[in-house]
Amino acid sequence: MDKAKKQKDDGLTxxxxxxxxxxxxxxxxLPRVAGAVGEGRDVLDVAIIGGGLAGLTAAxxxxxxxxxSFVVLEARDRVGGRTLNHDLGKGYFTEAGGQWIGPGQxxxxxxxxxxxxxxxPTYWEGKTTxxxxxxxxxxxxxxxxxxxxxxxxxxxxxxxxVPSGAPWTSPRAAEFDAMSLGDWLAKKNIAPxxxxxxxxxxxxxxxxxxxxxxxxxxxxxxNSADCNYERLEAVKDGAQGxxxxxxxxxxSIKMAQALGDKVKLGTPVLRIEHWNDGPVTIRTAKGxxxxxxxxxxxxxxxxxxxxxxxxxPEKRRExxxxxxxxxxxxxxxxxxxxxxxREKGLNGWMIQAKGPVLWxxxxxxxxxxxxxxxxxxxxxxxxxxxxxxxxxxxxxxAEALGDEALHPVAYYDHDWGKVDRWTLTCVSPMPPGFYTxxxxxxHPPAGRLIWSGTETAEIWAGYMDGAVRSGxxxxxxxxxxxxxxxx
Numbered sequence: 204m205d206k207a208k209k210q211k212d213d214g215l216t217x218x219x220x221x222x223x224x225x226x227x228x229x230x231x232x233l234p235r236v237a238g239a240v241g242e243g244r245d246v247l248d249v250a251i252i253g254g255g256l257a258g259l260t261a262a263x264x265x266x267x268x269x270x271x272s273f274v275v276l277e278a279r280d281r282v283g284g285r286t287l288n289h290d291l292g293k294g295y296f297t298e299a300g301g302q303w304i305g306p307g308q309x310x311x312x313x314x315x316x317x318x319x320x321x322x323x324p325t326y327w328e329g330k331t332t333x334x335x336x337x338x339x340x341x342x343x344x345x346x347x348x349x350x351x352x353x354x355x356x357x358x359x360x361x362x363x364x365v366p367s368g369a370p371w372t373s374p375r376a377a378e379f380d381a382m383s384l385g386d387w388l389a390k391k392n393i394a395p396x397x398x399x400x401x402x403x404x405x406x407x408x409x410x411x412x413x414x415x416x417x418x419x420x421x422x423x424x425x426n427s428a429d430c431n432y433e434r435l436e437a438v439k440d441g442a443q444g445x446x447x448x449x450x451x452x453x454x455s456i457k458m459a460q461a462l463g464d465k466v467k468l469g470t471p472v473l474r475i476e477h478w479n480d481g482p483v484t485i486r487t488a489k490g491x492x493x494x495x496x497x498x499x500x501x502x503x504x505x506x507x508x509x510x511x512x513x514x515x516p517e518k519r520r521e522x523x524x525x526x527x528x529x530x531x532x533x534x535x536x537x538x539x540x541x542x543x544x545r546e547k548g549l550n551g552w553m554i555q556a557k558g559p560v561l562w563x564x565x566x567x568x569x570x571x572x573x574x575x576x577x578x579x580x581x582x583x584x585x586x587x588x589x590x591x592x593x594x595x596x597x598x599x600x601a602e603a604l605g606d607e608a609l610h611p612v613a614y615y616d617h618d619w620g621k622v623d624r625w626t627l628t629c630v631s632p633m634p635p636g637f638y639t640x641x642x643x644x645x646h647p648p649a650g651r652l653i654w655s656g657t658e659t660a661e662i663w664a665g666y667m668d669g670a671v672r673s674g675x676x677x678x679x680x681x682x683x684x685x686x687x688x689x690x
Contacts, residue, residue, distance in 0.1 A: 255284020258500030260674025296450030346439025368661030371642035385414030410632030531620030542574030
C-alpha cells in the first residue's frame, strides 16, 4: 500500500445563486497504483471509468451487492471529479468544486449520512452587497432573491411539461428547444435593472448567458426542483442551502478508502475495444484489462478522448462531439482571521454589475472560527496571474465589506479550464436545438458500455445529487446484465 496522499489541489463550483444583478480529515489516505493495472487473462465483471461521485457510487453499490470483480480507473491523481477541496489546515476545508445540496436531493444526502459525513446550513443571514462602478448598495435578500413572481410562475408552469431526465420527450420540446432563454425573456419587457439578475443566474446555474441557453434545458432544470424556481436558485430552502462538513470531496475520499486497491489513480483510459460483443478490452497508460461490462462514468465530451473500436454508434458519436464543453469555470477563496462582515450585518454575498465577480459568498466553517469568502469569477475580466487576481478581488471586496478585506491570510484560485485537462466543463450549457437533435442518444447503453455521470441523471442532472443517482442506476444496470448472462 502506498503512502497517504494529502489533497492540496488549488481551487470550482457550481450552482450559484442569483436571479438578481469534523468529518475526519479530508487529507485522507487514498489507494494508488504503482505499476501496470494488469494484462492478465482474468476477465473482471465490471470496469468503471471515472473516480468521481458517479463512478465511486457505482463501485460502492457493486461491492455492497456482493460483486468483488471490478476496478475503478481514474485519470487524475485524486478522486472526486468535479468536487475538490482546498485544505485550510486543522481539519477545515473550502470547496473549489461542486459543494451544495438542497431539498429533494435525497441521493447525495443519504450517501453523506451512510458515510458518517455531517452537513450544515449555508450562511445567508444579513444584507447582500451590489456593486456597480464605484457605487454599492446593500439589500436584505432573505436567503433568496427578488425574482419577478409573475415570470417565475410562467416558467414553473411550462417546466411541468418537461421531464428533467429526458426533456426531448416533452410534448412541447420542439417549441421550447427552438428558442433560448434570452428569446423568451426578451418578450417579457424586463426592466433594465432586472436583466443583469437573469443573466447572472443563467451563467451561474446554466453555464451561459440567456441568449445561448436553451429554454428547454432551463425548464428541465426547474423541473428537477419540483417545478419550484426558488428551490432551484435560492440558498435558504434551496439547492444551495446545505454544505458538506469536511468539504464535498470528502464523500469521494471516504468511498475510495473503503474500496481500497480497487481504485487505480493516474490511469487514463486510451482505448476501448470489443465493446460491442465483449469481453471488453480497456487499454490504459499503465496496461490493459478485460471486463464483461464497462460503466463509463464520464462527462460526455470526455469520451472523445477515448478511441473506440469499433466506432460508437453515429448518433452517440455526434452527441459527444457536439456536447457543449466551454464552461470550465474559475473559483476563488479568500481566507480571513474572522468573518468580520457578519459583525456589520452583512452576509458576505457580493454581486458586481460589471466586473469579474459573478457572485461572492460566505463559505466560512460552521463554527465561524475564521472567515472565508468564495467567489465565482469571470475569467476574462480578472488577471490570469494568481497574486494579481487575489489582490484585485480583495480590492473589490473592500468596497463592499470594508478595508479588512484587503488583508486575507490565504488565497486560493482554481481555474478548471487551465489546470485540469480531465474537466472540460463544470456545467453543461445546452444551446437551443441540442436536446431535440441528440438527446435520445444520451441514455441507451452501447453494447457492453453503460453510460453514467451527472449529465445522465433523471433528476438533478449536473448536480452532485445527479451524479450519485446516476451511479446507483449504472450499478443496477451492470448487475442486471451480469445476472442475465448467468441465467
